[in-house]
Amino acid sequence: MTEFNMLGLDKTIMYNITQAGYDKATPIQAQAIPLVLDGHDLIGLAQTGTGKTAAFGLPMVENLIHLEGRPAPKSVKALILAPTRELVNQICDNLSVFVRSTPIKVFSVVGGQSINRQINRLERGVDILVATPGRLMDLVDRRAVYLDSAKMLVLDEADQMLDMGFIHALRKIAPLLGTPRQTLLFSATMPKQMEELAGAFLTNPKRVQVAAPGKAADKITQSLHFVKQAMKVDKLKDCLDETEGQAIVFLRTKHTAEKLMKHLVAEGYTAASIHGNKSQGQRDRAIKAFKSGEIRILVATDVAARGIDIPDVSHVYNYDLPEVAENYVHRIGRTARAGKDGAAVAFVDAQEIGYLRAIQKVMKMNIPVESGIEPAAEDPPKRGGGGGGRGRRGGGGGKPSGGRAQHARGGKPGGFKSGGGGGKPSGRKPRRRKPAA
Template structure:
């Protein structure tokens, strides 16, 4: 099938789609929409940026439009559960485009916004309720909403919901929804727990998979640059200056790290903003709006704030800190190369992050191309402090606590970086302090992954 009309969607939806950038169905849409319109439960696996929102949203809205009457006070016809506020906002924006000119009522319920205003929006009911689990439970307990007549449940970014510990919230919410319902689950990766959730909440589901679980978008050029932790900010500066006028998304491990890096980049003259879980909803919305409007060139984010970032103009993703959950790597780099565009992703790997890199490469089933530095030797890895041990050092000063930032980092650290020796070949110049690699061309042995701490 090559058009949305051939999928049998409502004329009202087709008319609304004419005003969007959606010209023809993506693979996940073409495969999922017919099954959903037939009322089947569905498990959808697809990379980020492939159009999953429209894959469940269009057929869901088609079925709701067929009902032809309002939902009733405080009642909800379709519930879409998501892990983050940003993803919820993204879905709401898409649904409002899909329903332009119709009477479909869509309500957003997320943390960080007024509970009273949300309750007022729920008084007359909602055809579609998009919610984060915690805030939805608040409204259920206060009697602001009823799920007794909810006929559709959608779990979007289900793997990230598990990462964030929402499984208990999901169980509490599911008790309020009728067993006779249509349930749709979408995810970019397929950890074991996702299979268990699917077995619990889906009935005889159709499985639609357009790419192997954990596989990034095909048009993302990936690479890793081995660099001491204290030199990462200056290396990032060099990469950003290499692509002036092109928007970049930078990922940090912690909220404090994101704020600190954004402050440094601002001091160096970049138009930058930062979003993470400690920012209010208004702050996050404002910064995202500025980034979407290209008032900002660089957005620094943590994983928790990144799932709902759907900005086609993002061309570069930089992993300033390696993710400690390998599946998050796939989601991070999926923020570029959206909807068939091209993009690049570069990960900065310090000695203490070799185990994270190893876990990512195991998930991808391939090694990331080395575009700078060389893999850290085992003794350097063993001696490296784990993240958080050197809290006093400033980004960009090579880990030399107390010294001022210098405009030029030590040359050895920038080997293979833009403006240095040609990048792209493994075995480039070694970062300072790294011992020679074993003779015979063998890569330095990598340490086995450490158990992750509960903190």
């Protein structure tokens, strides 16, 4: 791997990253940083967890150090767009390390926080602004920030921005940006719509691809269990009891994620949840507690599939398989970070066989089966059902059931009980459940 001191970075930046433990550049960093320093527009394709933030953050800081003058009021020198609040916060955390002992100021704007505070801060101008597209457009509409002086633009996790419907906001942002500028687009995948986006923002870009789209990190051990929806909670607790280390558990819907978290807390596990119904403060506190080790289990929807960089996550559990196959790759990329090993475990019900086949097609591999026998495929749950009603004769007809599977006969709900706990992380260590009477 390339040494960072061979990339021509400023000595202050080198000191900062050395103190932070950066040693050798990852492949995406080694290939992208020289091209960015040479002034090229860039399309960077790399799987999650490969160090994309440093690949654009380090040369951005390098360029701004040599750019004289403070930013004008309500202006920015560089703009970074990312799809989620969590990813914006992670980028800011990394940039804060890079800019220590320099005059460069980094500021972030996301939804769920006081827009008046953000407006007041932008009055003074910002060197690097990191933003979600929606909140940025709110600020532009209020004439709180002008983008025509930005000399550098980064679109991070651009494919997820498209998936989340930000294409319209991005189309509005493009003509507001000044020229000439340098534009960098980073993504884990390259869908067809991305070509249109690249054409609108980039000029004669160089392309760097360090791993085939859909390929997971080499140090992730993958496995799956074929298990009925109603039995998933017991399988999850068995897995948690048999292993140590921190774990992220992914579900499809906000409602079922919250219910599972409360059930785990009631059973004595230390757990918290993050999803779209949580305020930004609640999400930040949950991630802080998870990072510090105060809680062992983070229950989440795909809002956490990208943007969480915690080196000690040993296991990722796909309690529900994602509807979008590529999201599986992003989910399991939350483990095996910073050179560590990790495990990704999936629980697959008959209704999810179609999702499993799509995931294995994207991954170009068959995920090893740890237990169970592959059932005959059933119709997938309706969107928003969260793996609820099974839709069988006498059952719930596919209607959402709050994460409880419907029995074939009588329609009685199964699955986990909501329990108590109020959703607050328990301070107790995980314990084994008492055997059923």
